[in-house]
Amino acid sequence: MSKGIKILIVEDDENLRFLVVHRLKSEGYDVLETGDGELAVKTIMDEKPDIVLLDWMLPGKQGSDVCQEVRKQGFENLIIMMTAKAQDVDKIDAYTFGVSDYVTKPFNMDVLVAMLESKVKFLLNNDKSEIHRFGDMEHHPNIHTLYRSGRKIELTILENRILLYFLRNPNKVINRDELMLVVWGYNSDVNTRTLDMHIVRLRKKIELNPDNPQLLQTVRGIGYRFNAG
Template structure:
């Protein structure tokens, strides 16, 4: 049963690429593959896949450069970076080159499939581009950008994940453990202080007065709640 979703895998490790391609085809995806950064740019622009699974370390052109180039050329679909080291996620943040999300290697195939399923659900339901509006803001998660009265506010990959989870679960009290699992993944050793630090940064971008947050509120002893009004 075909899902009508096209995924491009860009990975130079042939064994891993074979496993991912095989699994995703069995899940009903149309799958393209290549193992080189230069070729990836060409394939993305010509084939316009719905989702790109892009390795961080590539011959020819780094994953980050591939991402940046296709974004500059107008590609707006999902790009998920595959990274071997969790700390690389902070580098992904720093350059802000338009990664939609990331998955840390080594990943469990079931976890990868579940992540893609959740993305695809939104792709299919929201005519391919999920946009959330709240207050005087618009959130475009695929390009992790906020717009306030037309002004663009860039989000890091982690801020984007946190905000998206709150926007998909409005007015619900979300405990810190649940949020950390969603944002950093099942094999992460992140601590609550790191989460709180990202919440503080996110508030600076979405709150009119970050010291007295109206949207992203702390629920003492439990976690947070997004007040969607």
């Protein structure tokens, strides 16, 4: 049965593209496909898919260029970047390119499907504004933005994912491994130092005194906890 959700897969590896297309069709999605950046721009603007799964490395046009181009032309739907290395995620600047989220390759198909399901739930839910309020702040995860006393603070994709996970699990001690799995995903090659670095950056954006954090606290030897108050 069709879900009525149209997904475009932009991937030049034909085997991978075949597998993803086949799986998503079996899950009830309407699937379009292309392996070329130039063609991707045209297809996105002509077909207006609900979700674009876009490879970072493409012949002819980089995924980031495709993304920037369609955003400039007014395409506002979800664009999920597929990247080969977790490290590349830092290069995927959500603002510069307009990427909504990302998934690292090689991905587990079940993980990809679960990720898409959660996005679709959000698309079908008419209230598209998941907003979390804490202190004098408001977090709008969909647009990677934090408002502090009305002032806009932009978050990277990773900071956005980290903060959202804490806000959905208030006052709960979350260990580093769990957090890394949620943020960087399945089979990630990221170490805890990288995670800690992102926490430090995030604290600079949400804490009154980042050196003495009141919201995002370290739980020694385990991980972190978000004090929702």
